[in-house]
Amino acid sequence: MKSIDITKFARPHILNLKPYSSARDEYTGVAGTFLDANENPLGSATDENFNRYPDPYQWEVKKALSPIKGVNPENTFLGNGSDEAIDLLFRAFCEPKADNVITLPPTYGMYQVCADINLVDVITVPLTTDFQLDVDGILKAVTPSTKLIFICNPNNPTGNKLDEKAILKILDEFNGLVVIDEAYIDFSDHTSFTNLLSEYQNLVVLQTFSKAWGLAALRIGMAFASKEIITLLNKIKYPYNINQLTQEKALESLKNVRKKEQMVREILQERAELIKVFEQLPLVKHIYPSHANFLLIKVDEPVKIYQFLIDKLIIVRDRSKVMLCEGCLRITVGTTKENKDLIEALKAFQ
């Protein structure tokens, strides 16, 4: 069991902060005459009514999520996208101009952006050439002011999964928070690190409704961690950070796990088909192994191909200027028809 004393580790003024107490915090009953929140008692200027403030802690969603994820509602934070959780981790733990975090490029861009917004230094320890963790390099880069290490698994934009033993070593050795971003876990064959939450108090696992669940437009993401960490995030979030409509639709999706699983199977099949075709295309120099819903491919003329595809209204992600991804395009797996259009366009380019 790895323990960490949050009271020594979080920013002192956040620990001491008296959070905003909303009307729905102070009285949590569901029945009654609600004259406490200055809401409109008549209804809404829409067909459906949204005149009441939503549950600030989204308990219904968290309770429905619990058996699916195997995590207690008390260990769950829901944010306006997992991006909100990333930002709140900075604000809870990192003192501007003093503390630092470690990121492992090439990786998801939001860690750096949130650090920049919060004036927090980023120490980068690049992945190895096969996109795995440089464990010794990471542990050597840690300073007394290092608060967070971001590990994206499966990694974006490379698509691979990371060696589990390497991640465990970091969890064991680092006396700060290890944030494992599992946005693509549903497309991978590895089990979630949420299984280890009871063993590692320094573990935060991020997941999202934006990818496999197909709910990117609703903006809802998850952070799983110790009760102490979740309490801290709840303390500094906006009081009603997940709106009523999003809570209702997220709940609806959780009753439809089979549809999510069916979509994942279809996307994985399409991914396999795409790989087969890419293997036959001379312009594709390398296809990186993917445990996500996208493929990273190496080509000779990435920018030309990217532009050529745009002219045909097919948009992929040019990652050719990203460290270790030179010459690479990142392509999201689409529908059968979309993938066919992409392949036709690539053939036309050759």
Ligand SMILES: *Cc1c(COP(=O)(O)O)cnc(C)c1O
């Ligand atoms: C897409 C993605 C997310 C999801 O962010 P949301 O704010 O939940 O939409 C998080 N992390 C990574 C690595 C991603 O690629």
